[in-house]
Amino acid sequence: MPPEAPSHTADPLDDDDYPAYTMGRAAEMIGATPAFLRAIGEARxxxxxxxxxxHRRYSxxxxxxxxxxxxxxxxGTPIDAACRIIILEDQLEEARRINEELRGTRTGSGEPAGA
Structure with a gap:
């Protein structure tokens, strides 16, 4: 009997990182133009x-x-400055998440949170 194909329990559309949207649909969803999406892509x-x-696909x-x-x-924020602000906001959020995880690990190991 041939092996069964792996079952995917999670729908890819439930994944925030799944590139489900075309440029046109993505632009429509955020109320922007494809040129705007290209510009923020160029700004990295x-x-x-x-x-x-x-074709570009967006998550x-x-x-x-x-x-x-x-x-x-x-x-009124210039596009390059807006992109930099968002990158910094995203990095700060990630640092906060990691900090909370580490605090949870530390307090979960029997050590006081302030140790």
Whole structure:
């Protein structure tokens, strides 16, 4: 009997990093233009994956970053500065998450949190 194909319990569309959206759909979802998405790509805020045909594909996580960039640009922030702000915000959030994990590990090991 041939081996069974692995079952995928999680739907890829539930994955924030799954590149599910085309450039046109992504731009529509955040209320921007494809040119805006290209510009934030050039500023290295997001790097979309490419389909086999070379088309840009965006994840929900990337769309959240793009939407935040659009908000800042709409408020008058230059696009390069908006991208840098978002990168720093994202790094700060990641550092906070790691800090909380480490604090949880430390207090979970029997040591006091302030030790």
């Amino acid at each position: 805020l997001i790097v979309p994956l490419r389909s086999e045909g070379g 929900r996580y990337q769309l959240r970053l793009a939407a935040r960039a659009r908000e800042l640009v709409d408020d």
